[in-house]
Amino acid sequence: MQFLEEDFSVFSIEGLDERMTAIREIIQPKFQIIGQDLVKTLTDEIGHPMYLHIAKHARRTVNPPQDTWLAICDNKRGYKQHPHFQVGLFDDHLFIWIAYIYELPNKEKIASNFLNNLDQLEKIIPQDYVISQNHMQKQAVSRASIDLEKVLIRFRDIKKAELLIGKQIPATSPILKDSAALMEEIKNTVQQLIPIYRLSNTFIKEPLTRLESNPKM
Numbered sequence: 001m002q003f004l005e006e007d008f009s010v011f012s013i014e015g016l017d018e019r020m021t022a023i024r025e026i027i028q029p030k031f032q033i034i035g036q037d038l039v040k041t042l043t044d045e046i047g048h049p050m051y052l053h054i055a056k057h058a059r060r061t062v063n064p065p066q067d068t069w070l071a072i073c074d075n076k077r078g079y080k081q082h083p084h085f086q087v088g089l090f091d092d093h094l095f096i097w098i099a100y101i102y103e104l105p106n107k108e109k110i111a112s113n114f115l116n117n118l119d120q121l122e123k124i125i126p127q128d129y130v131i132s133q134n135h136m137q138k139q140a141v142s143r144a145s146i147d148l149e150k151v152l153i154r155f156r157d158i159k160k161a162e163l164l165i166g167k168q169i170p171a172t173s174p175i176l177k178d179s180a181a182l183m184e185e186i187k188n189t190v191q192q193l194i195p196i197y198r199l200s201n202t203f204i205k206e207p208l209t210r211l212e213s214n215p216k217m
Contacts, residue, residue, distance in 0.1 A: 001030050001183060003094055003176045011066060011091035019064035020057065027089065028054055031070040034087060034186065038072055041187055042085065045194055046074075053079045055088070066090065067138065071099070074201075081105055083200050085190055086164075090138040094176060096186055097166040098193040100200065101135050102159065110200045111156030111163075115149065117199060122148055124195045125165060132164040140168060166193060 007027055013019040035052040042050040053071045069088025071079040080103040087096050100107055114121055125131075130140035131151060143165075155163045167189050175181050 001033050001179050003030070003089065003171075003182070005171075007089060008091050008171045011064075011089075013064070016060060016062060016064045020060075023057075023065070023068050027068055031068075031087070034183070035070040035072065037183065038070075038085070038087070038186065038190060042072055042190065042194075045191060046197070048074060049076075050074055051076045051079075053084075066136075069095075083110070083197055085193065085197075086166075087186055092171050093138070094169045094171070095140075095166065096169075096189040097132075097135075097164040098190075098196050099135060100155070100163040102162055107163075108156050111152050113199060114152050115156065118149055118152070121196065121199065124192075124199075126192065129166060129192075130168055133162055135162055135164055140164070165196060 007030070010019060010022045010026055013022050031054050032052075035054065039050050039052050050072050051074070053073070055065075055069050055071070057065045057068070067088055067090045069086045071084045071086050073079040073082040073084035075082050080101060082104070084099050085097065086099050087094070089095070100110060104110070125143050125148070127142075127144040129143045131143055131146055131148075132140040133151065133154065151163065155161045167185075169176060169185070175185060
């Protein structure tokens with residue numbers, strides 16, 4: 001599945017209805033294909049059903065969206081209140097995240113668990129990944145240059161604070177025109193993020209050491 005100039009140029013279309021029409025016709029069919037493949041991968045790797053959600057931007061009434069995405073989580077009805085994986089586009093890059101947004105009801109508990117396992121989390125996240133604290137902004141900071149502990153404390157203590165960890169691929173990158181290479185990159189990134197998902201998911205009752213020895217629990 002390729003992402004070409006026409007996909008990124010959608011975000012220059014004026015008007016909510018006009019841009020949403022383009023998103024539905026040009027981008028969402030690609031999200032459907034990528035999402036179905038990722039659902040199978042994640043279900044197999046994590047060991048329980050995962051479900052695809054494609055952003056509808058239903059709350060928007062005037063301003064057109066500046067980005068769009070697919071999300072995958074363990075809840076069939078919705079994803080915003082759950083840890084979830086995202087693949088999406090801004091006008092200048094593709095992003096691949098594990099996402100914890102402000103609507104997550106137990107994010108304080110998740111943040112505290114991350115802080116309690118900070119050493120392990122720092123080992124999990126590659127230095128060339130990026131971290132964002134607001135899903136509505138396209139800027140992100142490299143893992144190598146950020147104080148992860150401070151980010152997690154802010155995520156825990158500030159109600160609207162968010163945490164997104166993953167990769168950004170520039171719109172000009174050749175990999176976006178190579179379907180096989182892009183899908184492999186997306187899958188590799190998501191698989192790298194699965195240990196973070198395991199660490200954050202409250203339905204997991206086994207101790208962390210058990211999870212490390214049995215990664216498909």
